[in-house]
Amino acid sequence: MDRYDTDWNPDSLGSDPDWGDDSQERRRQEQERRRRRKSRRARRERELRRRKRIAATVICVGAAGAVALAVFLIGKGRGGAETSAALTASTEAAADIAETAATEDPGTAETTAAEPSQNNADVPYVFHETADTVQLGKSLTDISIYDAQRHIESDSSLDSSQSASSEDGEDGENAGMSGTDSLTDTEKEEAAKASDYVDSQYAILINTDTGEILAERNAFDRIVPASMTKVMTLLVAVEQMQNPEENLKDKVKITQEICDESYRSGSSFVGYGVDDEATVEDLLYGAILPSGADAAMALAEYTSGSQEAFAQLMNQKAEELGISDTTHFTNCVGLYDEDHYSTVYDMSVIMRAAIDNELCKKVLSTHTWTTGATKANPDGIQISNWFLRRIEDHDTNGTVLCGKTGFVNESGNCAVSYQEGNSGTGYIACTALTYNQWRCIYDHVALYKTYTK
Numbered sequence: 430m431d432r433y434d435t436d437w438n439p440d441s442l443g444s445d446p447d448w449g450d451d452s453q454e455r456r457r458q459e460q461e462r463r464r465r466r467k468s469r470r471a472r473r474e475r476e477l478r479r480r481k482r483i484a485a486t487v488i489c490v491g492a493a494g495a496v497a498l499a500v501f502l503i504g505k506g507r508g509g510a511e512t513s514a515a516l517t518a519s520t521e522a523a524a525d526i527a528e529t530a531a532t533e534d535p536g537t538a539e540t541t542a543a544e545p546s547q548n549n550a551d552v553p554y555v556f557h558e559t560a561d562t563v564q565l566g567k568s569l570t571d572i573s574i575y576d577a578q579r580h581i582e583s584d585s586s587l588d589s590s591q592s593a594s595s596e597d598g599e600d601g602e603n604a605g606m607s608g609t610d611s612l613t614d615t616e617k618e619e620a621a622k623a624s625d626y627v628d629s630q631y632a633i634l635i636n637t638d639t640g641e642i643l644a645e646r647n648a649f650d651r652i653v654p655a656s657m658t659k660v661m662t663l664l665v666a667v668e669q670m671q672n673p674e675e676n677l678k679d680k681v682k683i684t685q686e687i688c689d690e691s692y693r694s695g696s697s698f699v700g701y702g703v704d705d706e707a708t709v710e711d712l713l714y715g716a717i718l719p720s721g722a723d724a725a726m727a728l729a730e731y732t733s734g735s736q737e738a739f740a741q742l743m744n745q746k747a748e749e750l751g752i753s754d755t756t757h758f759t760n761c762v763g764l765y766d767e768d769h770y771s772t773v774y775d776m777s778v779i780m781r782a783a784i785d786n787e788l789c790k791k792v793l794s795t796h797t798w799t800t801g802a803t804k805a806n807p808d809g810i811q812i813s814n815w816f817l818r819r820i821e822d823h824d825t826n827g828t829v830l831c832g833k834t835g836f837v838n839e840s841g842n843c844a845v846s847y848q849e850g851n852s853g854t855g856y857i858a859c860t861a862l863t864y865n866q867w868r869c870i871y872d873h874v875a876l877y878k879t880y881t882k
Contacts, residue, residue: 551751552750552751553751554640554751554782555640556641558642559642564644564645564646565645566646569621624875625879627646627875627876628863629843629863629869629872630841630861630862631859631861632644632645632646632647632648633859633860634857635858636856637856643856644879645774647773648774650772652773652843652862654770654840655836655837655843656697656720656763657833657835657859658761658763658769658771659717659720659761659833660717660793660845661746661779662716662729662739662761662762663713663716663717663789663793665739665742666713666716666728666732667713667788668746669732669733670709677708677709681706681707681708682705683701683723684727685703687701687730688703691722691726694722694762697719698723698724699721699724699800700721700723700803700806701721701803702804702805704804707801709731711724711798711801712724712725712728712731714800714812717793717795717814718795718798718813720763720834722764725762739761740761743758743761747779750782752771752772752778752779755771755772756775757770763835763837765837765839765840773860776859777859781857783831784831793831793832794817794831795814796814796817797818798812815866816846817829817831819870820846820874825877825881826878826881826882827848828849829847830848832845832847833846834866834869840861841861842864842866842868843859843862843869846858846873848877850882851882852882854881860873
């Protein structure tokens with residue numbers, strides 16, 4: 430077993446995978462992939478800067494044209510209102526040209542390369558950057574996926590997680606970025622204690638009432654969504670129900686194949702055994718609260734007959750949400766696959782759709798749930814959403830109502846959550862790739878506390 434997907438239930442955490450004799454080769458391959466990603470990002474940034482220069486040139490040329498026209502009119506003896514009108518018309522024309530160039534420029538404040546078209550009336554949720562969008566600074570911890578692997582669940586307190594955040598990873602994706610190299614480990618540790626510090630390599634915070642992106646870091650770059658995938662699993666399963674009130678009572682048998690696959694992948698699980706029968710309602714809670722792979726796979730097979738067919742439904746939903754260019758699913762669990770990917774922006778779109786569904790929101794906001802009886806547990810299995818139970822003790826300028834976490838080696842710790850602020854405003858935060866569960870929680874606390882009302 431070389432990869433695993435697990436959540437934060439202490440009773441269902443797996444141990445580090447056995448990388449075997451080829452660990453060095455796998456490390457080398459991953460470092461090479463990270464090097465190529467860094468190179469592609471650098472090329473993209475150079476192209477964005479070039480387009481910005483073109484846009485700036487267009488603006489200057491337009492302004493110069495307006496002035497030249499005014500001088501010409503004055504030279505011809507025309508003045509007053511006519512000259513003013515000419516200046517206004519020329520300036521507006523220049524502004525139109527500049528606006529067109531900015532729209533085509535993925536590097537401007539209003540658009541990004543991966544952002545969905547805001548003119549597509551069929552896209553239900555589109556979030557946009559503004560001049561006030563905060564571009565989060567670089568993470569202080571230049572970690573690699575192997576550092577994320579090594580730190581996962583190794584620390585269970587604020588002090589230990591802050592200490593871990595001072596360690597530098599080998600060949601980190603942000604290695605060498607300005608603002609981090611000159612800091613000592615102690616300085617990094619102190620900086621990480623700041624209330625507004627966000628460590629995750631990918632992050633976004635959205636005002637759901639206005640659609641504004643309040644803060645972001647690499648929000649449109651590809652990530653491995655891990656068990657955040659199950660938000661889409663929940664949404665698709667619920668939307669496929671013809672009669673939810675009746676369907677929730679349907680019984681689904683847990684097969685040998687489901688148990689075997691959960692075991693082989695090392696995934697989190699609810700704890701069902703072969704031939705146990707679970708209600709669809711229990712499976713919904715089981716897929717989200719403890720991030721149960723057994724529950725998610727049973728839901729998929731109940732909904733569409735097979736996990737492969739269910740993945741197709743997930744991709745159809747992604748297309749409906751306007752994110753199919755940057756999000757693709759191959760499984761309902763969140764297991765790693767090169768063709769299973771998303772962005773923190775897209776995961777926020779999925780969460781937005783989920784909270785608009787009454788049943789999905791109810792499941793995502795439930796702290797604890799007790800399933801029906803099983804063969805091994807006649808009193809049922811008590812399951813918990815550990816993210817919600819742990820973040821509720823922190824001041825976030827509101828109440829975090831919904832949350833879903835995830836972890837695979839390639840994603841580090843990640844989470845997507847929804848908060849209703851003290852002002853009544855709704856917010857969604859999504860982060861990916863940090864080194865342990867507590868740092869992920871602190872990142873969400875920092876985003877909500879710093880940028881919401």
